[in-house]
Amino acid sequence: MLTLIKGGHVVDPASGRNGVGDVWIEDGRINAAPESREPDESFDASGCIVMAGAIDIHSHIGGGNVNTARLLLPEYHKAHLLRPNATPLSNLGWSTHQTGCLYAQMGFTTVVEPAMSPANALHTHLELADIPIIDRGTLAILGNDDFLLSLIRDNASPDMIEDYVAWTVASARALGVKTINAGGSAAFKENVRTFSFDDEVPSYGVSSRRIVKTLQTAVASLGIPHPLHVHCNNLGVPGSFETAATTMGAAEGVPMHLAHLQFYGYGTEGKRRFSSAAAQLAEIVNASPEITIDVGQVMFGQTVTISSDALRQFAARGSARPKKSVIYDGEGNGGGIVPFAYKNDYYGSLQWAVGLELFLLINDPWRVFFTTDHPNGAPFTAYPALFKLLMSREARREAMENLNPQALKHTTLGSLDREYSLEEVAIMTRAAPSKLLGLADRGHLGDGAVADVAVYRRDEDAERMFGAAELVFKNGELVVRQGEVVSLRPGKTLRVATQPDKAIVKKLEGYHQQRYGLSLDWFDFPDWAVGRDEPFGEVPCRT
Amino acid sequence: MTVAWIGNRDAQVPLAIEHATALLVKSRCPVITLDTDVDATRAALALARRAGAVCDTLSDGVRQETALFTSSGGMFIAPTEAIRRADVVLIVGTLPPSAMEFLQKLAQTEPDLAGGKSRTVFSLASGDLPDEVAKVARVISARDTSVSGAAALLRSMHAVRRTAVSLEGFEELGAALAEARFVAIVCSGHGCDALALEMLQGFVSDLNTSVRASMVLWPASERGWGSALVSTWNAGFPLPVSFQSGVAEHDPRRFRASRLIEEGEADVWLHVGSEPVSPPDGIELIVLADVANPIDRAAVTIATAEHDSVVFSGMAGTFVAKAAEASAPSAASVLSQILEQLPEREVAPC
Numbered sequence: 001m002l003t004l005i006k007g008g009h010v011v012d013p014a015s016g017r018n019g020v021g022d023v024w025i026e027d028g029r030i031n032a033a034p035e036s037r038e039p040d041e042s043f044d045a046s047g048c049i050v051m052a053g054a055i056d057i058h059s060h061i062g063g064g065n066v067n068t069a070r071l072l073l074p075e076y077h078k079a080h081l082l083r084p085n086a087t088p089l090s091n092l093g094w095s096t097h098q099t100g101c102l103y104a105q106m107g108f109t110t111v112v113e114p115a116m117s118p119a120n121a122l123h124t125h126l127e128l129a130d131i132p133i134i135d136r137g138t139l140a141i142l143g144n145d146d147f148l149l150s151l152i153r154d155n156a157s158p159d160m161i162e163d164y165v166a167w168t169v170a171s172a173r174a175l176g177v178k179t180i181n182a183g184g185s186a187a188f189k190e191n192v193r194t195f196s197f198d199d200e201v202p203s204y205g206v207s208s209r210r211i212v213k214t215l216q217t218a219v220a221s222l223g224i225p226h227p228l229h230v231h232c233n234n235l236g237v238p239g240s241f242e243t244a245a246t247t248m249g250a251a252e253g254v255p256m257h258l259a260h261l262q263f264y265g266y267g268t269e270g271k272r273r274f275s276s277a278a279a280q281l282a283e284i285v286n287a288s289p290e291i292t293i294d295v296g297q298v299m300f301g302q303t304v305t306i307s308s309d310a311l312r313q314f315a316a317r318g319s320a321r322p323k324k325s326v327i328y329d330g331e332g333n334g335g336g337i338v339p340f341a342y343k344n345d346y347y348g349s350l351q352w353a354v355g356l357e358l359f360l361l362i363n364d365p366w367r368v369f370f371t372t373d374h375p376n377g378a379p380f381t382a383y384p385a386l387f388k389l390l391m392s393r394e395a396r397r398e399a400m401e402n403l404n405p406q407a408l409k410h411t412t413l414g415s416l417d418r419e420y421s422l423e424e425v426a427i428m429t430r431a432a433p434s435k436l437l438g439l440a441d442r443g444h445l446g447d448g449a450v451a452d453v454a455v456y457r458r459d460e461d462a463e464r465m466f467g468a469a470e471l472v473f474k475n476g477e478l479v480v481r482q483g484e485v486v487s488l489r490p491g492k493t494l495r496v497a498t499q500p501d502k503a504i505v506k507k508l509e510g511y512h513q514q515r516y517g518l519s520l521d522w523f524d525f526p527d528w529a530v531g532r533d534e535p536f537g538e539v540p541c542r543t
Numbered sequence: 544m545t546v547a548w549i550g551n552r553d554a555q556v557p558l559a560i561e562h563a564t565a566l567l568v569k570s571r572c573p574v575i576t577l578d579t580d581v582d583a584t585r586a587a588l589a590l591a592r593r594a595g596a597v598c599d600t601l602s603d604g605v606r607q608e609t610a611l612f613t614s615s616g617g618m619f620i621a622p623t624e625a626i627r628r629a630d631v632v633l634i635v636g637t638l639p640p641s642a643m644e645f646l647q648k649l650a651q652t653e654p655d656l657a658g659g660k661s662r663t664v665f666s667l668a669s670g671d672l673p674d675e676v677a678k679v680a681r682v683i684s685a686r687d688t689s690v691s692g693a694a695a696l697l698r699s700m701h702a703v704r705r706t707a708v709s710l711e712g713f714e715e716l717g718a719a720l721a722e723a724r725f726v727a728i729v730c731s732g733h734g735c736d737a738l739a740l741e742m743l744q745g746f747v748s749d750l751n752t753s754v755r756a757s758m759v760l761w762p763a764s765e766r767g768w769g770s771a772l773v774s775t776w777n778a779g780f781p782l783p784v785s786f787q788s789g790v791a792e793h794d795p796r797r798f799r800a801s802r803l804i805e806e807g808e809a810d811v812w813l814h815v816g817s818e819p820v821s822p823p824d825g826i827e828l829i830v831l832a833d834v835a836n837p838i839d840r841a842a843v844t845i846a847t848a849e850h851d852s853v854v855f856s857g858m859a860g861t862f863v864a865k866a867a868e869a870s871a872p873s874a875a876s877v878l879s880q881i882l883e884q885l886p887e888r889e890v891a892p893c
Contacts (some may be wrong), residue, residue, distance in 0.1 A: 062776070064861065071612040074793045077779050095779035097789070119621070120861045122853065126581060129774045146627075146656065189628060189725065191657075191755045203658060223738040314751075315824045326612065329628075329757050330860070337616070515655065516623050517648060522859050529583050529853050529864035 001040050005474060008045025008455060009309035010463025011422050012052060013446030014431040018423055023050055025451040027209075029259020032447050039314035044202050048470055052425050052445050053109025053452030055433035058229075058259055058294045059374040060306045061099050061113050061129030064120045065335040069190070069304045069375075070094060072337055088302035091381040093374075096130035101485045104133040106503070107454025107469040108443060110433075110494070113138040113391065114178055114229060114259065115308045118145075118332040122525040128280050128493050133479050137437065137494040137539075139229050140172040141236045141308055142177035144186045144333035145212045147511060149204045152214055158221070160335035160504070165218040167500035167508065171524045173536055175437060175494050176226035177219050178259070179232050181309040182211035185333045188311040195311060196233050199248050208233055209250055212435075222256055223541035224496055227255035232264055235312045238317055240264040241277035248390070252291050257436065260373040261285075265354035268412075272346060275410035279353045285368070286417075292436055293362070294369035297355035299378035299388055300348060303339045306375060308333040342378070343497045345356055349407035351377075353400075359390055360416045365427040384467035390420040391462045439494065451476035494536040544873050546846040548837035555881075558844060558874060563813070563829045563843045564884040567594050570811035570827075574800050576601045577770040577782070578816030579874055583831075583863060586878035587815055592786045593885045595629040595658040597809075598774060599783035599800035601818055604639070604732030604763020609781045610795065611760070614737070617744035620727060620757035621860040626652060629727035631662040631719045634695075635743060636690045636734030637670040641857050642761040646729070650676040659722050660753035667717050668693050670734070684711040691739035698746045726756035729756055729873065761857050766816065769855030769862065815874050825839060831874045847874040 003025040010021045022040070024031040025320035060066050071078070078090035093099040103111055112133075116124040116138040142148055142165065151161055159209045165177060183206060190202040195206045205439045224296040235242040249257070257297045258264075261281060270273035276517040302321075307313050310327055314334020328336040336439040355377065362368040374380040390396045394414070400408055408414060417450050420428075434443025453473040459465035467481025479487045509520045518524075527535060547559035554562070560740035567573050573596040575587050593599045600606065622645050625632070632649050650673075653661050666672060666680040669688045670793060688708065699706045700713050701720065719728060728743055735743070743758060750756035762768035771782045778784045780793035783800060798800070803809040813829040814820045820821060820838065822828035827842040837844040848869030856863045 065777050067772060068612070070779060071609070071772075071781055072616050074780050077793075078790075096776050098779065119623075122864065123772075123862045126773075126853065126862060130585070132776055134892070189624075189755060190658075191724075324614070324616040326616040327618045327757075328756075329618075329624055331621055331624055333625075334621075426574075476705055515627060517626075517652070518623070518858070522856075522863060525853075525864045526851075526866070530849055531585070531853065 001476070002034065002037060002284060003367040004039035004042040004472070005045050005050060005453060005455060008040055008048040008050035009458070010050045010445065011426045012426045012445040013423055014434070015446045017445065021264055023445055023453060025453070025473065025476045027327055028451050030445050030447060030449040030451050043166040045472055046319055047458055049422060049456045049458055051107070051432045051447070051454050052443050053472065053474065054107050054429040054452050055437070055439065056103070056108055056111040056371065056380065057369050057433045057436060058371045059111050059116045059380050060115060061374070062096065062132065062375070063116055063124035065115070065306045065308060065328070065337060067127065068328070069306050069337045072326055073339060074423060078383060079100070079375050087117065089379070091305070092379045093381060097132060099135050100132035104466055104472055104474070104480050104485060105483055106383060106466060107456065107472050109452035109472070109474050110135045110137070110439065112136070112175060112437065115180065116140055116174060117308065117330055117332055118168050118170060118172040119523055122529055125173060125493060125530050125535065129530045129535050131386060131491065132488045133474055133485070133491055135491040135494055135537065137175035139176045139178040140168050140174035141178050141180055142168060142215055143182035144184070148509070149183070149186060149201060149206055152206045152210060153204045158217065161214060162218045162221055163501040163504035165215065166222055167504050168243065169224065169323055169496055169498045170500050173493065173495040175496055175539060176224055177215060178228060178229035180213060180231040180307070180333055181214050181235070181311055182542065183208040184233055184309065184311045188314065189329055193311070193315070197243055212247065212512070213250060215336040216254055222498055223543060224498065225542055226436060227257050227540065229257045229259055231259045231309060235263045235309055236316070238266050238274045239268045240266050241281055244281055245284055248288055248291050251288065253290050255290050258291065258293045260371065260376065261293040261358055262296045262298065262351065262355035262377065270410050274347060274350060274358060276350060276354045276412070278357035279412050280532070282358055285362050286364070292367045292369065294357070294371040294540040295355050295358050296371055296373035298342050298348065298351040298379045299372060299382040299385065300342045300344055300352065301373045301378065303378055304337060304339040306335070306337055310334040310336050313338050335400050344403050346404045346407045349403035352409060353408055356389060357395065357411055357413050357416065360418045363388060365424040366432045368428065369433065369436070370428045385461040386468045387425060388461065388463040391425070393417050393419055438542065490532060493535055494537045494539050497538045497540060548707060548844045550842065551837050553785065558808040559843050559845050559883065560863055560877060564881050566827045566829060566842060567810050567881065567885065572803065572809045573811040573813065574599065574809040575686050575813045575815065576800050578764055578767045578818055579770055580766065580849060580854045581773055581788050582852060582875035583768060583815055583873065583878060585625070585777060586769040586875040586882065588777050590878050590882045590885070593882055595787050595789070597683065597783055597785040597787065597798045597803060599801060600764070600770060601765040601801060602764040602767040605767040606795070607732035607735065607737045608760060608768065609771055611740045611744065615741055615744060618747050618751065618757045619666060620673055622761070622858055625649070625727040625759050626654070628654050628656045628725045630657040630662050631653055631723040631726045632656055632662060632664045632780065633716065633728050634664065634669045634672070635694060635728060636739065638729070638731045638761055639733040639763055641765055642731065643673050645761065645858055646672055646676045650679050652753060660724055663719050667697065667710070679861065681712060681715055683716055688808050689732065690735050691742060694739045694742035694746065698742060698749060701749060712799065717848045720750065720754070724776050726750055726754060727759055728756070729759045731761040731763050741794050762855065765857050772836045772855065790812060814876070831877055845877055849873065867871040
């Protein structure tokens, strides 16, 4: 099948295309314009913007904690009430089915779930496999697990630690490694209530810094394309910018990705001792080429916070709206679910502004990624509204009129005139994620790329334009037309092909028998368990 | 070997599937009850979506456990983590047979992540415990008080509030709690009602003001809890979930399968699982279960078996894969065949 998308404005930063042209698809891949062949089907894209399918690098779409959030809040989900459109979280993408459809309708074709507990990997993959249309990936969490902390405490060799990381990534079918409040959850189990970068986990004598550095080194040495994904300590705490700054300083030239930096962009100025420190953080990011970040933008309204940072979520229980929450002590991180409503009061206004400041003050769109940390800052369905805010200073000005003026005084947002161009949006949501995750086959429209294509009807209102794609192709198949899903195809979950050493498997088998009295098989699973044909796609390690 | 029956008569599986499909097509209120593996739950939900049916569990315990999450949430710990970390364990209420191996592990091992402290096990209204556990457990007696009443006494006495009656043996528990490094409350919807579970969560919350504590909530039915979790991600709601209106809806009372069946609202009941079931008058019962004989008074019985499958494990606290081979069809495959024969109602998710 030869398909032609004809006469659209093609925006493809990876190939330098930014003008009217055609895109050809054959057998699920982007093709060069064929000589003297007529297409089997043709789509008129005149008046449209044509981009590669978007990639979301950090969105909590599946796994134990996400499902617990669903379990906790059935009354906030669409169709429970007689007026579903007025029901909080009705737009959240609550079921796996809705998640795939809503992402596809916006032109997103690959999404990464950033927090998979290795002990709960099968559950995560069962959920991800039930998300239709889009491809998925997921990051394995390390840094609070007894096995790793014991290795570090006992000064295990870098080779042994790499073997363990490689085994975890392979057995959990992960796309990379994330560490979440490294050491913090382990310390919380020992009744520690605050934990910073240079604090040590009781019983191990290992600091958060040492855990992060150990994992960063192992990930880089293994050639896992995505650098260590770091959720820093002290999330959401006034003054937490210092924690983020210290963590970035510890990167020392080796790639490191900091997740949802907005939640660390807080200083302690003003009578409420809660101010924006986004400018300081942006300055550090701009000066540190090894650092990439995603924002975790806050948007207003009801949401539910889902995090494997059990220590932070325990502290946040008092702010739960409605008043219920779940805290879970699992092997390694565990997690916490706390529903929350962002209001346009002082604190909410400041958080909203900090996120936008980071977007606008970090110069290089290849190193700042478009996220709301779904659903922690806002549901991913808020993306179109966020695109509008980034692309229009007038839209920001209008929005600020409804926010707390005292909060905005503690930010630089009012002085920022930058407007994102379509090309910058395409970099941030397509080309850069492809590079960051090592997904060379997508995020661009070059020859041979997977034919994930999003076509948007050009509109001065970016929210309207990005809210409902005119056409979306996944692997060359038309899945969305005029904002409506027209085909439900199964996607794949992308995993990195690490090769663990056999010796570590033997060591882990002994560990699990001794510590749990259970076989290692309990913590691993065969591919058939996911219950879908060919559920995984492989991503090579860097050589 | 016969693997399907229409009434009491032997039947080929395709014919039994055809008969089951015909019953669902003419039904005005079909109900599907589940206690099964992941694939069969996925297939049952797809079938319910197409047939406009209600899906639910028959386990009262799973209902209590679900209600704990939907009403208030709480603090929980993985059983494996409790084995390694808990130096004080309090077992409250009776636990299902599937929990006995876990209780034995708690009784027979010492925590290796408790800073060298040994484990002390207490029990409260826990009925007959395995010998290994009964031998070491210090019994807190609530006499004739209900489990929820005992949980309330526990919380009140710990808070040094005045109570009309008291728990015998609480002093030793109180002393252990004061010195505890990590407290694990072990309970289940099997032996605790919703009020008891919520009260115990309040107790856990109280404890966490000074020490670390959490709850091992052992599922009353491992497969039933697994089905509830699959429904939660697949339909967006825990069980019960109804597709009668064309979209998924959750209402624990309105869509409770046992109520729909007992009060005569349901006219066709499809049961997937191993619990014994018996239909009241006026209901056509279809059973998919690992059986050698037809179910008494069932309209259709199809013998199914677990092949390679994924089920919820109480011990792992998550889903685990179980490799198996069988000659009888899997419940998932039978449900999928029924789905294929049903007329289109709306697009089924993949």
